[in-house]
Amino acid sequence: MGGRYALMLGCLIPSRLPQIEAACRKVFPLLGAEFDDSFDFSCCPNSPFIKPLDKEAWLAMAARNLSLVEEAGLTIATPCPGCSNTLLEAKHELDNDKELRARVNERLKTIDREYKGKAKVRHLLQVLVEDLGLKKVESIVRTPLRLRVAAHYGCHLLKPSKVMGFEEPFTAHSLEDLIKVVGGEPIEYENRDLCCGLVLGSTHQDGSLDLAHRKFSSAKAAGADALLVTCPTCFLQFDTGQMRAAKKFGADYSIPVLYFAQLIGLAAGLTDKDMGLQAHRTKTTTVMEAQKGR
Amino acid sequence: MCVNCHSCEEACPKDVRVAGIMNALRNEGFKAGKAPKGYVGNANLLLASGLVASLQGVDRARTQVGLDKMRMPNIEEIRKLLEGTELKAKGGRT
Numbered sequence: 083m084g085g086r087y088a089l090m091l092g093c094l095i096p097s098r099l100p101q102i103e104a105a106c107r108k109v110f111p112l113l114g115a116e117f118d119d120s121f122d123f124s125c126c127p128n129s130p131f132i133k134p135l136d137k138e139a140w141l142a143m144a145a146r147n148l149s150l151v152e153e154a155g156l157t158i159a160t161p162c163p164g165c166s167n168t169l170l171e172a173k174h175e176l177d178n179d180k181e182l183r184a185r186v187n188e189r190l191k192t193i194d195r196e197y198k199g200k201a202k203v204r205h206l207l208q209v210l211v212e213d214l215g216l217k218k219v220e221s222i223v224r225t226p227l228r229l230r231v232a233a234h235y236g237c238h239l240l241k242p243s244k245v246m247g248f249e250e251p252f253t254a255h256s257l258e259d260l261i262k263v264v265g266g267e268p269i270e271y272e273n274r275d276l277c278c279g280l281v282l283g284s285t286h287q288d289g290s291l292d293l294a295h296r297k298f299s300s301a302k303a304a305g306a307d308a309l310l311v312t313c314p315t316c317f318l319q320f321d322t323g324q325m326r327a328a329k330k331f332g333a334d335y336s337i338p339v340l341y342f343a344q345l346i347g348l349a350a351g352l353t354d355k356d357m358g359l360q361a362h363r364t365k366t367t368t369v370m371e372a373q374k375g376r
Numbered sequence: 377m378c379v380n381c382h383s384c385e386e387a388c389p390k391d392v393r394v395a396g397i398m399n400a401l402r403n404e405g406f407k408a409g410k411a412p413k414g415y416v417g418n419a420n421l422l423l424a425s426g427l428v429a430s431l432q433g434v435d436r437a438r439t440q441v442g443l444d445k446m447r448m449p450n451i452e453e454i455r456k457l458l459e460g461t462e463l464k465a466k467g468g469r470t
Contacts, residue, residue, distance in 0.1 A: 093427040093428045093429040094428075096429075097427070097431065100437050100443050101441050103438075104441040125428050125429075125449075127428070129380060132422060134411075135411055135416070135463055135467070136403060136406060136462040136463035137400075138461055139463035139464070140463075143458070146453075146454075192459065193456050237379070237381035237382060237383070241383065243386060251386050277379045279379065281379050281380065282377065283414075284413075284414025285414060286377060361441060
């Protein structure tokens with residue numbers, strides 16, 4: 083089953099990690115999904131930095147983003163769990179608190195918009211697993227990737243589970259299922275459900291790198307060839323932050339980081355250039371060799 | 377040192393919404409002018425363009441992976457929407 087989705091890219095992916103956007107735009111059409119780019123989405127806005135400053139402003143902007151697609155009746159699909167988390171948390175609050183909704187709608191009236199509660203929101207992994215199906219992925223695999231891959235779900239893709247409505251956080255398996263479908267081996271490792279730690283970086287750099295170090299060390303100890311993510315924040319922390327953590331802890335992790343759409347694209351026979359691997363900071367040599375069947 | 381990961385909420389048998397409590401405390405801190413610089417920096421970016429993104433060199437990086445120029449949201453509409461909020465008042469330059 084395919085479908086048409088309103089694509090909301092967020093901030094980090096189109097600006098700092100365009101290779102993830104490029105991978106999604108190349109891979110999802112192969113799986114039967116079509117993206118509508120005509121909506122004027124702003125920052126969702128993010129829940130780690132903007133919501134802690136001013137929740138009312140956060141809600142107003144989230145409600146505006148949600149209101150944009152209501153008339154078209156499309157589901158918002160986003161490659162960023164920060165976006166899906168913000169929109170679903172805001173929706174949850176607005177749909178369960180009439181007074182709050184009235185107050186936010188007063189504000190939206192100043193820009194001639196209204197939140198009606200009709201918008202649906204999904205992260206692209208949920209679109210993949212629930213709408214398109216992993217069978218569809220299986221059907222486009224051309225070069226099975228014989229890699230041992232550590233799945234990292236991150237925080238906001240699944241939590242809070244009552245609001246996100248996807249998998250149970252501590253028993254989630256969609257990423258492991260995906261790894262198997264593309265020919266890889268999902269590894270079990272300690273600290274799978276640990277936060278990447280990037281958000282701590284702006285106030286506690288040491289704590290932030292410590293979390294990343296725990297992640298890399300346990301993935302490495304379990305024999306991971308690559309770390310698989312669904313989130314641009316986790317990607318930045320693991321790809322760019324890997325050098326900083328390696329320096330601080332005197333360690334050599336050398337674990338390439340892949341966004342899940344890149345993994346699918348490589349298995350589907352798209353090139354490493356198509357998937358933007360040249361833009362990664364941590365070397366992806368092992369991944370490219372696996373794609374060539376070495 | 378809360379990272380807003382919601383793990384404690386998932387495990388809590390009494391449904392205590394710890395992340396919500398932490399957020400309310402942080403909102404009070406911002407009102408009192410006590411937000412960390414990095415957070416206010418995010419607000420400045422948001423109020424300047426509607427996205428939390430620094431735009432230097434972005435279009436070049438996008439071209440290298442075959443993408444069009446970055447699309448920006450209607451910032452005038454967003455500023456109007458945020459009129460009178462704490463974020464706009466304290467968020468720095470617009």
